[in-house]
Amino acid sequence: MRRQRSEEPNKYMIVDERMVAFMNSFDKGNTPFLDQLEKEALAADVPIIRKQMQGFLKFLLAAHRPMRILEVGTAIGFSALLMSEYGPENCHITTIEKYEKRISLARENFARAGRERQITLLEGDAADLLKELAGPYDLIFMDAAKGQYIHFLPDILRLLAGRGLLVSDNVLQDGDVVESRFAVTRRNRTIHARMREYLYELTHHQELETCILPVGDGITLSVKCGIAGIS
Secondary structure, three states, X not given: OOOEEOOOOOOEEOOOXXXXXXXXXXXXXXXXXXXXXXXXXXHOOOOOOOXXXXXXXXXXXXXXXXXXXXXXXXXXXXXXXXXXXXXXXXXXXXXEEOOHHHHHHHHHHHHHHOOOOOEEEEEOOHHHHXXXXXXXXXXXXXXOOHHHHHHHHHXXXXXXXXEEEEEEEXXXXXXXXXXXXXXXXXXXXXXXXHHHHHHHHHHHOOOEEEEEEOOOOOEEEEEEOOOOOOO
């Protein structure tokens, strides 16, 4: 299927634009608070997870029922709030963010939703904070700086519970990841190389079973199963 250009220059959608619009037409929305927060974010040009990713996360939360969730990359707190709303009643989310402006907005949104007790926001660099966590986590959602995914992976695997799920967002980079490194801009070549390395590690790691899906801007879904398979 031919990739369609998105609104960003020199970028593509990984799924046909008409197909995305068709699939989105079936979306039933979220809670009133989340719908309002999404409108505010889009109006302010603040990035949040895409509609397809929202639906996929809600499906995983319903099917897997994770009680302990770790998110790397809070932004304004939209995805953490979605997981708190659609996850099991007593689930707890730990989320990491290092940008001060986003931290203050996320805390404000958690308070508006009355979810401060259910969501723990850790401030700082995930590269440092992940080493301090003990785990295990039933679900880990990666949505931080894409060039850092590969560096976070050793600690992520240590923290992920047996049969736990690792979801990584934006792994196809609007289609750039399929291009030669010389076809992407020089400033994006490091991220391009690191994402390809990350995808290889996920799909070839002896402890993981991973699939790559064209959902949103591309995601990976990995289950920690061990060398001998899922026990």
